[in-house]
Amino acid sequence: MNGEQVDFQRIKEIPMRRVLARYGVKLRSSGGEMRGQCPLPAHTSRESRNSFSVNLARNIWCCQSMSCTDARAGQLGGTVLDFVAEMEHCSIREAALHLADWFGGLDSVPHIVDQKPRSYSEPNLPLKFQLTNLDYAHSYLDKRGITPATARSLGIGYYSGPGIMQGRVVIPIRNSAHELVAYAGRSIDGQEPKYRFPAGFHKGQELFHLNRARQAGTNTVIIVEGFFDTAKVWQAGNRNVVALMGSSLSETQTRLLEKHFRSAALLLDGDLAGQKATAVITGRLSQAMDVTTIRLPEGKQPDQLASREINEIVSVHVREAHGYGR
Numbered sequence: 001m002n003g004e005q006v007d008f009q010r011i012k013e014i015p016m017r018r019v020l021a022r023y024g025v026k027l028r029s030s031g032g033e034m035r036g037q038c039p040l041p042a043h044t045s046r047e048s049r050n051s052f053s054v055n056l057a058r059n060i061w062c063c064q065s066m067s068c069t070d071a072r073a074g075q076l077g078g079t080v081l082d083f084v085a086e087m088e089h090c091s092i093r094e095a096a097l098h099l100a101d102w103f104g105g106l107d108s109v110p111h112i113v114d115q116k117p118r119s120y121s122e123p124n125l126p127l128k129f130q131l132t133n134l135d136y137a138h139s140y141l142d143k144r145g146i147t148p149a150t151a152r153s154l155g156i157g158y159y160s161g162p163g164i165m166q167g168r169v170v171i172p173i174r175n176s177a178h179e180l181v182a183y184a185g186r187s188i189d190g191q192e193p194k195y196r197f198p199a200g201f202h203k204g205q206e207l208f209h210l211n212r213a214r215q216a217g218t219n220t221v222i223i224v225e226g227f228f229d230t231a232k233v234w235q236a237g238n239r240n241v242v243a244l245m246g247s248s249l250s251e252t253q254t255r256l257l258e259k260h261f262r263s264a265a266l267l268l269d270g271d272l273a274g275q276k277a278t279a280v281i282t283g284r285l286s287q288a289m290d291v292t293t294i295r296l297p298e299g300k301q302p303d304q305l306a307s308r309e310i311n312e313i314v315s316v317h318v319r320e321a322h323g324y325g326r
Ligand SMILES: [Zn+2]
Pocket: 038, 039, 040, 042, 043, 051, 052, 063, 064, 065, 068, 069
């Protein structure tokens, strides 16, 4: 049975106000309308701070910023379905399933009879936009020891434009085919969540920086946990580094590693969680390839080390990393 039975009509009646609330979008209400800054990822204009409006009676939205409309293939606005599809970079059908899931699921939307279990083998779809005007020399990056040259090369920068990534340091995530599939937004002022991802993004489907690590020309890959670990290891001259974006290894990630490398050096955090993860991941990954583990001093993380320290640790384990392999 395929998905023809989704009751779009019924889902379209889920109030836009509730959908916006779920995304933490705050708009001003007046009369039968809500208005304010456009929350869509496609919205890149910095000037238009009042272009997004919702007609509460008709339960539809629109953004009048021309660049935003252009980025969405000329579509001015739409229903809650169009809104969620834009926010999640997904199809209308997937948007319907998300909405059914969030707002009462099958009970209140009885006509979805074929809700497939959320499959993590679903690939992340390429984004239809790119964030621009990033600040690669922002003081936060400097504080983390990332040089502007490294930041520029990895595309990591502070974003001040509108949308859910506003005021965060954004990190572009590409799949192994080099397609941009998400941004991670790191808060820089203690705001929660520490990292913001597009809600439909599956971390387990990607390895951060794999698209470039696979071109490093080595058989060995260095595996770290986070984005800033990657940046520091990269900055130290090791191009063959990827991040799990956490401390667990998915099946898809295992397959990606296996496809592109013959051995791996695990360089996870030196805390207890990192040590536990190292044991688990070594167990799983060693069935697919040779694995060595690099132990850091208790409580240390790769992103806290200087280039010299990183290379001292890494060179012992990963001679191939510097091109001596094969
Ligand atoms: Zn917009």
